Amino acid sequence: MSKKILLTYDHIPGINTLEVYRQHNGYKSLEKALKTMKPDDVVEEVKKSGLRGRGGAGFPTGMKWSFLAKPEGVPRHLVCNADESEPGTFKDRYLMERIPHLLLEGMIVSSYALGASTSYIYVRGEYYYIIKILQNAIKEAYAAGLLGKNILGSGYDLDLYVQPGGGAYICGEETALLESLEGKRGNPRLKPPFPAVAGLWGRPTVVNNVETIAAVVPIVNDGGEAYAKIGIGKSTGTKLISASGHINKPGVYEIELGLPVEEFIYSDAYCGGIRNGKKLKAVVAGGSSVPILPTELILKTAKGEPRLMTYESLSDGGFATGTMLGSGGFIAMDEDTSIVKNLFTFARFYHHESCGQCSPCREGTGWMEKILQKFIDGKATMKDIDLLWDVQSKIEGKTICPLGEAAAWPVAAAIRHFRHEFEEYVRNPQSIHDVKHYYRLNNIQQVIS
Amino acid sequence: MAKVTIDDTTIEVPDGTSILAAARRIDEQHGTNIAPPTMCYYSKLKTSGGYCRTCIVTVEKGSEKDPRPMPKPVPSCRTNVMDGMVVRNTTSPELLEARAGVVEFLLINHPLDCPVCDQAGECHLQDLSYENGKEGTRYEFQRREFDPIDIGNKIKLHMNRCILCYRCVKTCEQITDGRVHGVINRGDHAEISTYIEKAIENDFSGNVIDVCPVGALTDRTFRFKSRVWFTNPVDAHRDCPKCSGKVRLWMKGEDVLRVTARKDRWGEVEEFICNDCRFDKKQVKDWTIEGPSKVSHHSVISQNHYELKKLQIGVYKHMQKLEGKKVDLGEGALNPNNIEK
């Protein structure tokens, strides 16, 4: 199930320049949209395509676009979320670095569809070199009449700006991103009102992920129906997966949705199996915030069917046996990985990144990190496992934005699926620093040098 | 209009009313006690609320049109009622457990050192933890510590006690010019702070002290002069060019120890007052006394029951001594019912 529609030309030398990009189908969707389609026709094609947001939540993009309020005389905005801060996720960076014009083309076509005359790409501040790449591409586009006044003689005007992000994970949350773009502290806003009604500077705004916006290009080029034929069921199209961890071939892969997880991990076309011939222990399938799954559950659903790389299959069974496709940050862990140590790293991250507006997230994330530190220090008791479970449950569902959940879910899943490992560290505190205990836990006779 | 049922009492309220406001109205009309507690919401401050999560409630039925329950607890201060909505607050054990969790979180970085805190007796967190908390905490780690700092010559900030409710930030944003203070840093490192080396000095800045639900922002002209329950709150007014001049004087004997704005039954300021009234008018002669303030009998302040007559005579004598001024205590003031039994 290998199908490339976003990364078809990423290996072509010079594809980052307008000239080479145009030689490879570049800006065809823009010409088609401006010359043959009304804005609503573009929205219609996106709806038909079944495209779902690639930023994490997987909300249908066409539906999101159709919610956009259109009050008379009020400007609207399209904002591209290129903050890409989810640990384990690095696909947007790859796309922007290699083929910046694909994002630009998607931005111009999408802005036309939404009737936006000023659009923004909010790029993670740490991706400074990418900001430069995008700025160069924008300069080229202006010079070629693809941006600015009267684009390609169509009468449509658009200005496009790149804005460096605030250097905080929370600035990727769409309302915090808008606050930051307005020059304020990146605190999430309470919803409602939703950005579609009152977004940037109180105006109707659509916020979409880089990959989502790039996917609009093939959708307009080939039609929504053609796009909907790729993938399976409600998981249409392709998805960029950032694969990392203990695999032979880490990297960014474009997969057709519906690819079996097992094939993704073991096939040479993708991850190429687990490093050093080790066994797979667990996978975080969609970026650090989604629940971790042990091997048996990541390869097969609770019903025993092969698990597929789709929104539905990965979440099959809820969090008891499933997880989420999320942003596509696929982290594989081999048999020598300490789940607790790994969880500690995640917990430290969420503690550090909480914006601090809601009491459960502000105080709870730090508390979880400190309890996990006890396991690392060999000072934890059995009670700490239950306490950790209780603290995460008191954060989940009680916060303004989903960062609370992003911090709580990994903790809940680790305890749910790997409680025995927490208990092992209570019984044998030193074992956390020595991988041999896994063999003892799994009753495997193995000599480790 | 929307019909909403909260803890088994039904009320009809205009569309756009929050669940919290509806619950408060039920309490006012029926003498019940079902309004959720609030630490960050403040009806007088726009966009306040939604942060602390103490006011969360369970929506058991969304509306007549869509009766599905809401999947998560919602903040009642920022969630509007819908026609046919059914809400559980004090009648839901799961919700009370979740709220106890919020209280436990809030108390992680707020020491329960009420005996040495200037806000004791007026602290919403003290009430909240007493009414909705657990007897102990499971938190065993070091808490964050700060030295108290003076922000300007009238206000002291002690971050140890701040619960980051954003009320003072909203106050400065909305009722003072040239805002110089806000939140710095993230998460549990976040701090209330002034802009580098600036003090909060504009005319209405003192109101941050009144809106602070805990003892993080205190009045340097009153700090540690007395426990609040040893003082007598008296409503008074003066002709003020800057504000309504309607205040509460906190008196001990014949001395005015502190001046604050008047608060309603929800503990919220009725009208914001200027710094002149608050900090500079500390003589009885500056004020026209209206009479003892209404104090809820739930409040510790009501412990120091004071007799109207004694107070009246005391103040009267003092005024006579000062300038022979006749004190108009007004009709209402002479009504002993002004002190709630």
Ligand SMILES: Cc1cc2nc3c(=O)[nH]c(=O)nc-3n(C[C@H](O)[C@H](O)[C@H](O)COP(=O)(O)O)c2cc1C
């Ligand atoms: C804490 C947090 C961080 C997020 N970070 C990102 C991000 O870095 N990039 C992104 O596209 N979406 C991120 N999101 C999701 C956005 O809020 C939003 O759903 C997304 O940008 C919508 O785009 P889509 O519809 O194209 O998926 C984040 C959400 C949360 C709660």
Ligand code: SF4
């Ligand atoms: S959940 Fe955490 S990050 Fe989100 S608004 Fe609340 S404190 Fe901020």
Ligand code: SF4
């Ligand atoms: S100082 Fe007081 S009012 Fe300001 S945020 Fe802290 S607790 Fe709230």
Ligand code: FES
């Ligand atoms: S009072 Fe409603 S969330 Fe704080």
